[in-house]
Amino acid sequence: MxxxxxxxxxxxxxxxxxxxxxxxxxxxxxxxxxxxxxxxxxxxxxxxxxxxxxxxxxxxxxxxxxxxxxxxxxxxxxxxxxxxxxxxxxxxxxxxxxxxxxxxxxxxxxxxxxxxxxxxxxxxxxxxxxxxxxxxxxxxxxxxxxxxxxxxxxxxxxxxxYFHLNQNVKKHLDKSVKHLKDIVLGDISCLHYCTDLTQYLNKRHEIISKWETFLELKQFKTYFVSQWIESQWLNWQLFSRPPxxxxxxxxxxxxxxxxxxxxxxxxxxxxxxxx
Missing domain, CATH: 3.30.420 (Nucleotidyltransferase; domain 5)
Structure with a gap:
C-alpha cells in the first residue's frame, strides 16, 4: 500500500x-x-x-x-x-x-x-x-x-x-536513597555548570568519591557512571556546547x-x- x-x-x-x-x-x-x-x-x-x-x-x-x-x-x-x-x-x-x-x-x-x-x-x-x-x-x-x-x-x-538527563536520573533515585536525593541532584547540577574540562574532572572525582561513602548509592553510582560519564551521552555540561x-x-x-x-x-x- x-x-x-x-x-x-x-x-x-x-x-x-x-x-x-x-x-x-x-x-x-x-x-x-x-x-x-x-x-x-x-x-x-x-x-x-x-x-x-x-x-x-x-x-x-x-x-x-x-x-x-x-x-x-x-x-x-x-x-x-x-x-x-x-x-x-x-x-x-x-x-x-x-x-x-x-x-x-x-x-x-x-x-x-x-x-x-x-x-x-x-x-x-x-x-x-x-x-x-x-x-x-x-x-x-x-x-x-x-x-x-x-x-x-x-x-x-x-x-x-540536560532536562532529560535529570528526568532519567530521578527515575533511578528510588525510595531507598530518598534522603540523599537533594544531595545527588545538587552534585549533578554542579557538574553541569562546570565551565571547563579541568574543573569538571576535578569536581567529578570529588563527587564520585563522596558517593562511594554511601552504601545506598552503590547501584546508582554504577548507573550514573556507565550512562552519563562513560557512554556516548557524556556531553551535558555547559562547556561542551557553544557558549x-x-x-x-x-x-x-x-x-x-x-x-x-x-x-x-x-x-x-x-x-x-x-x-
Whole structure:
C-alpha cells in the first residue's frame, strides 16, 4: 500500500515562492511519481516538508563561524499508523528554536535518520547554502546520533539534553536513597555548570568519591557512571556546547506540543491528513 502526495504544488519547482512549503526526501515509482511507503519494513516512509526561506535563514552557519547549535526531536501519536514526526531546528542566543524541517518516517532506526539528515544536507548543497553541522542537541537516541555522525562526520559533538538527563536520573533515585536525593541532584547540577574540562574532572572525582561513602548509592553510582560519564551521552555540561546556547531540547518539544494542539487537535489522522 502506498500513499501519494496529493498536489504537484507541494513539490519544488525553480520559480517556487520562498515561503511556499514543499516536500522532499520521498521515494518515486517507476514513472517518477512521488510516493510515500506504507511504513512496513520493506516499504518505508520518508517525507520531509520545508521552505526555501527556512533553509536559507537557518541552515547557513557561516554567520556564526559554523558553531551553530542544531536540535532534533521526535513526537508521536499524530497519525493512525503511529509514524514518528521529526523536527529539525536551530536555536539562537535567546534560547529560541527556529524550525527548519519536519519529517515523517516509518520508525526511529539509523537508516531513517540517515536519510532524513542526508536529504537535508543534499538539499542545502543543491541550493548553495553554507551548512556545516558541528553541534547537535538531542535525547539519548542512539539511532539518531549514529546517523548524525555518519552524515556530518565523526567529529560532530552530540549534546545530551540536560532536562532529560535529570528526568532519567530521578527515575533511578528510588525510595531507598530518598534522603540523599537533594544531595545527588545538587552534585549533578554542579557538574553541569562546570565551565571547563579541568574543573569538571576535578569536581567529578570529588563527587564520585563522596558517593562511594554511601552504601545506598552503590547501584546508582554504577548507573550514573556507565550512562552519563562513560557512554556516548557524556556531553551535558555547559562547556561542551557553544557558549550562550541552550542546554535542553525543551524549546523543540514545546513546538511539538503546539503541533499536536493546533494542527492535529490531539487527534490521530491518516498520513495524508498529517501532510
Amino acid at each position: 502506498n500513499f501519494e502526495i496529493g498536489s504537484r504544488h507541494h513539490l519544488y519547482f525553480p520559480t517556487i515562492d520562498q515561503d511556499t512549503p514543499f516536500f522532499f526526501g520521498f521515494n518515486k515509482d517507476a514513472n517518477g511519481k512521488p510516493i510515500i511507503g506504507s511504513g512496513a519494513y520493506d516499504d518505508r516512509t520518508y517525507i520531509f516538508p520545508t521552505t526555501l526561506k527556512l533553509l536559507r535563514m537557518n541552515c547557513d552557519t557561516s554567520n556564526q563561524n559554523h558553531s551553530a547549535l542544531f536540535h532534533v526531536d521526535a513526537t508521536y501519536k499524530l497519525s493512525i499508523s503511529r509514524h514518528p514526526l521529526l523536527l529539525f531546528g536551530r536555536s539562537n542566543f535567546k534560547k529560541e528554536i527556529k524550525p527548519i524541517v519536519l519529517g515523517i518516517i516509518s520508525q526511529e532506526e539509523t537508516l531513517e535518520f540517515k536519510i532524513f539528515f542526508s536529504s537535508i544536507h543534499s538539499l542545502c548543497q543543491h541550493f548553495g547554502i553554507n551548512f556545516v553541522l558541528r553541534y547537535m542537541m538531542q535525547d539519548a537516541q542512539a539511532s539518531s546520533s549514529a546517523a548524525v555522525r555518519a552524515v556530518f562526520g565523526p567529529d560532530v559533538t552530540v549534546l545530551m539534553c 550562550g546556547f541552550s542546554t535542553t531540547n525543551n524549546n523543540v518539544e514545546s513546538i511539538n506540543g503546539q503541533i499536536k494542539k493546533f494542527f492535529a487537535k490531539y487527534r490521530r489522522g491518516s498520513i495524508n491528513e498529517c501532510l
